[in-house]
Amino acid sequence: MLTSRATEGAAPEPGATSEPAATVLEVRGITKSFGDRFANDHVDLTLKAGEIRALLGENGAGKTTLISVLCGQYRPDAGTVAVRGWPLPPGSPRAALAAGIGVVHQDFRLVPRFTVTENVVLGTDSWGGRKVEQKVAEHAAAAGFQLDPGTPAWSLSVGELQQLAILKLLYRGLDILILDEPTAVLSPPQAAELFNSMRKLADGGRSIIFITHRLREVIAVADEVTILRHGKVVADREVAGLDALQMSVLMIGSDAAARHIASRAGNPGEVVLKLESATVEGRGVRALDRVGLEVRRGEIVGVAGISGNGQNALADVAAGIVRPMAGSRTCIASAVAYIPEARMERGLVGAMSVSENLSLRQYRRPAMSHPLWIWSHRMTSLARRLIDAFSIPVKNPDSRVADLSGGGLQRVLLARELDEQPDLIIAAQPTRGLDVASSAMVRSHLVGHRDRGAGVVVISEDLDEILELSDRVLVLFKGAVVGEYSRGSFDRAEIGLRMGGEGTD
Amino acid sequence: MSVSIHLERRLNARLAMRIAVPVAAVAAGLVAGGVILALGGHDPIDAYNSMWEGSLGSSDGIQATLIKACPLVLTGLAVATALRVGLWNIGGEGQFIIGATAATGVGLYATSLPGPLVLPGMILAGCLAGATWATIAAIPRALIGLNEIIVTLFLNYIAILLMDHLIFGPWADPKAFGFAYSRALPDAAMLPVIPGSYVHIGIVIAVLVAVTCWWLMERTPWGFSVRVAGGNARTAEYLGLHISRRMVIVLALSGAIAGLAGAIELTGVTNRLQDGISVNYGYSGVLIAFLARGRLLGVVVSALLFATLVVGSYALQTTGVAQPIATIIQALIIVFLLAGDAALAFRVHITRAPRALEPVAAGVRS
Numbered sequence: 086m087l088t089s090r091a092t093e094g095a096a097p098e099p100g101a102t103s104e105p106a107a108t109v110l111e112v113r114g115i116t117k118s119f120g121d122r123f124a125n126d127h128v129d130l131t132l133k134a135g136e137i138r139a140l141l142g143e144n145g146a147g148k149t150t151l152i153s154v155l156c157g158q159y160r161p162d163a164g165t166v167a168v169r170g171w172p173l174p175p176g177s178p179r180a181a182l183a184a185g186i187g188v189v190h191q192d193f194r195l196v197p198r199f200t201v202t203e204n205v206v207l208g209t210d211s212w213g214g215r216k217v218e219q220k221v222a223e224h225a226a227a228a229g230f231q232l233d234p235g236t237p238a239w240s241l242s243v244g245e246l247q248q249l250a251i252l253k254l255l256y257r258g259l260d261i262l263i264l265d266e267p268t269a270v271l272s273p274p275q276a277a278e279l280f281n282s283m284r285k286l287a288d289g290g291r292s293i294i295f296i297t298h299r300l301r302e303v304i305a306v307a308d309e310v311t312i313l314r315h316g317k318v319v320a321d322r323e324v325a326g327l328d329a330l331q332m333s334v335l336m337i338g339s340d341a342a343a344r345h346i347a348s349r350a351g352n353p354g355e356v357v358l359k360l361e362s363a364t365v366e367g368r369g370v371r372a373l374d375r376v377g378l379e380v381r382r383g384e385i386v387g388v389a390g391i392s393g394n395g396q397n398a399l400a401d402v403a404a405g406i407v408r409p410m411a412g413s414r415t416c417i418a419s420a421v422a423y424i425p426e427a428r429m430e431r432g433l434v435g436a437m438s439v440s441e442n443l444s445l446r447q448y449r450r451p452a453m454s455h456p457l458w459i460w461s462h463r464m465t466s467l468a469r470r471l472i473d474a475f476s477i478p479v480k481n482p483d484s485r486v487a488d489l490s491g492g493g494l495q496r497v498l499l500a501r502e503l504d505e506q507p508d509l510i511i512a513a514q515p516t517r518g519l520d521v522a523s524s525a526m527v528r529s530h531l532v533g534h535r536d537r538g539a540g541v542v543v544i545s546e547d548l549d550e551i552l553e554l555s556d557r558v559l560v561l562f563k564g565a566v567v568g569e570y571s572r573g574s575f576d577r578a579e580i581g582l583r584m585g586g587e588g589t590d
Numbered sequence: 591m592s593v594s595i596h597l598e599r600r601l602n603a604r605l606a607m608r609i610a611v612p613v614a615a616v617a618a619g620l621v622a623g624g625v626i627l628a629l630g631g632h633d634p635i636d637a638y639n640s641m642w643e644g645s646l647g648s649s650d651g652i653q654a655t656l657i658k659a660c661p662l663v664l665t666g667l668a669v670a671t672a673l674r675v676g677l678w679n680i681g682g683e684g685q686f687i688i689g690a691t692a693a694t695g696v697g698l699y700a701t702s703l704p705g706p707l708v709l710p711g712m713i714l715a716g717c718l719a720g721a722t723w724a725t726i727a728a729i730p731r732a733l734i735g736l737n738e739i740i741v742t743l744f745l746n747y748i749a750i751l752l753m754d755h756l757i758f759g760p761w762a763d764p765k766a767f768g769f770a771y772s773r774a775l776p777d778a779a780m781l782p783v784i785p786g787s788y789v790h791i792g793i794v795i796a797v798l799v800a801v802t803c804w805w806l807m808e809r810t811p812w813g814f815s816v817r818v819a820g821g822n823a824r825t826a827e828y829l830g831l832h833i834s835r836r837m838v839i840v841l842a843l844s845g846a847i848a849g850l851a852g853a854i855e856l857t858g859v860t861n862r863l864q865d866g867i868s869v870n871y872g873y874s875g876v877l878i879a880f881l882a883r884g885r886l887l888g889v890v891v892s893a894l895l896f897a898t899l900v901v902g903s904y905a906l907q908t909t910g911v912a913q914p915i916a917t918i919i920q921a922l923i924i925v926f927l928l929a930g931d932a933a934l935a936f937r938v939h940i941t942r943a944p945r946a947l948e949p950v951a952a953g954v955r956s
Contacts, residue, residue, distance in 0.1 A: 406827070406828060423828065427824075430822070430824055430825075431824045431825055432825060432828065433822070434818050434822040436821045436822075437817065437818070437821055445829060446829070448814050449811045453811075454811040454814075456811060458810065459809055459814060
């Protein structure tokens with residue numbers, strides 16, 4: 086507590102930036118691990134006054150962890166964060182705020198029923214009034230936001246909500262602004278508007294960390310870029326002089342040749358699944374835009390792309406859970422296995438036991454039940470067999486599935502879905518969040534079923550995984566297929582570019 | 591020296607804990623109730639003695655408890671059954687009353703029914719009426735997601751007013767001197783009693799219904815699918831299960847059970863439709879299902895416990911303890927039971943930690 090008080094005493098006056106180009110934020114050797122995985126591995130980062138720094142990296146590269154450390158939500162295992170030379174006490178959100186660090190989260194965290202002003206002052210001592218409204222309006226004007234202080238938040242557009250979230254930080258006098266993937270929800274014109282505002286704020290002396298994985302945006306707005314890969318800083322340099330290709334190589338890794346494609350090629354047979362011009366719209370957004378996809382027996386089709394580019398819709402349509410609004414789906418598979426991205430939310434029933442969850446596909450089979458009776462010992466023996474075969478880390482098949490870890494949940498799901506020898510397997514982000522052993526097991530099962538003659542679709546953000554497993558690769562960007570490659574002609578750099586929306590016109 | 595208390599979720603409590611905690615909770619409730627009795631000028635020991643005599647300590651008391659338990663088992667089951675599909679049926683009260691009302695209608699007006707069919711006809715009418723009442727809430731819930739808690743709750747008031755209209759108006763007993771009674775039902779409409787007692791067979795029916803519901807929900811493939819739908823609607827969707835159909839069927843079943851409770855109370859106890867035929871049985875069912883943690887067979891146990899408390903508090907009143915105080919004691923025990931149940935889910939760590947800057951004293955470990 087003592088150190089915290091010292092730092093709070095040293096908190097800078099709002100807006101009091103010293104001479105230009107002074108270092109405002111200095112991060113040294115931040116290390117943070119979750120279990121045996123390093124989310125951040127000796128990360129260094131420097132931010133100068135008036136600078137816009139892009140933080141670039143794939144999902145899981147450690148961006149969010151780093152941000153959580155900066156704003157005091159996580160306590161790092163090692164390393165220091167210093168603001169204007171003063172070290173921050175680790176794990177204290179209050180100290181980070183007092184030092185001037187503010188985050189705009191992806192979900193904004195606003196109160197819809199409150200007005201702009203009420204949202205801005207929420208959490209401060211003030212509750213509005215004319216003076217406050219005036220101050221809010223001034224801050225908005227300075228940033229180039231056109232927000233009326235009296236408008237309720239629910240009536241604002243997404244772009245305006247984001248402006249409001251930034252305004253909250255400005256009103257508090259915070260001058261190290263961290264924007265967590267701010268463009269993920271914006272249309273291109275809205276993003277351009279945001280970039281103008283960011284430039285204005287930086288010119289006014291504030292410093293901005295801008296998280297993204299879109300290369301074009303880095304070039305458009307950032308002065309400096311820090312690229313994270315597997316928790317490590319792989320580049321820290323000026324944006325000027327870098328092009329999108331160089332950045333994507335750094336972000337995704339250029340060691341394609343070194344990473345030998347582990348699995349043998351498949352032996353494609355008849356087509357089991359065919360999507361033609363499949364289109365899905367939701368809330369006015371095209372989740373899936375005229376996607377064509379053909380999956381043959383004995384092949385793995387990898388779908389690469391950064392999450393949020395239509396993967397969920399594609400998985401649902403391919404698995405036959407969602408019918409495309411336009412276009413068609415033809416499937417001759419008699420059994421389809423679907424491993425959804427949201428395992429617990431969509432694939433399992435948390436309150437039920439491991440053995441019940443393992444039986445979800447088979448409980449109505451004559452071998453398992455009669456309309457008036459379930460043979461619970463058969464359910465248990467199925468469970469025991471699958472627990473053994475997939476090394477599900479559970480002693481008692483009757484324990485609740487919700488008590489398993491992420492890797493355990495995925496094993497349950499995989500065991501249940503693959504036990505029926507499906508002809509078609511749709512696996513969405515099958516190894517996300519899993520440790521090395523579980524990931525390897527998942528991959529070997531997918532390859533094994535392909536070799537048995539199943540058609541497999543693997544949707545993943547992990548390009549290494551896609552390239553290792555796939556016989557063909559599609560790249561999904563904004564719901565559309567923007568590239569297709571066959572084994573042997575995989576061009577990792579080009580795929581990386583297309584994932585970031587580059588390389589197409 | 592600073593002491594820190596830290597709660598940690600407990601996955602599975604040991605059996606000994608699961609028995610010891612409710613027992614301790616009842617004891618704690620009795621001690622707290624004793625303080626209130628003493629403040630009211632009563633001797634707690636005497637009072638508890640008469641409570642015991644009146645509920646479990648005598649043959650008459652046990653019989654009274656079993657009679658009281660019958661509607662409570664059924665209304666508790668109604669709530670626990672609906673919970674299987676993830677719905678809260680707060681309308682047990684209304685379904686109970688509408689069930690009793692429909693049964694009365696059959697008893698009073700279906701005079702052409704042969705004698706042996708009167709009772710089954712009344713009970714069937716009670717079940718159907720309860721099911722219908724619940725279905726009114728189930729359909730908008732299944733189709734447009736209208737909150738079933740609100741609709742089932744409001745239907746309670748409609749059922750009560752409908753009953754009042756009938757017993758004050760068309761069905762009123764001219765000999766009841768303005769009391770809110772319907773005409774008495776014919777003798778053929780009386781539920782038989784268990785031989786050698788004055789306990790009507792309703793409690794046997796209630797236990798059979800409990801076992802049937804348990805078997806249906808826990809041991810059949812259909813019940814399994816209901817639990818999937820109630821446990822995670824998105825997973826059910828992913829498996830291609832029809833969720834809305836299951837919601838309607840299960841809520842109707844739940845309403846039928848509450849309606850059955852009303853018909854049994856009518857034919858077993860009151861023998862006529864009357865204001866106050868339900869002493870909050872429907873609402874007590876919510877509490878009973880909660881105490882049973884939603885378990886269908888557990889409902890039988892918690893309803894018996896609840897009935898013991900209710901009958902015991904009646905006995906307490908006969909010794910001169912005011913009704914509000916008797917009710918407070920009953921409520922205290924239930925509050926302690928609920929608190930004990932919540933506490934079972936946690937493990938409490940009390941750490942006596944030396945302050946960080948002081949050298950660690952020998953023998954003090956966290």
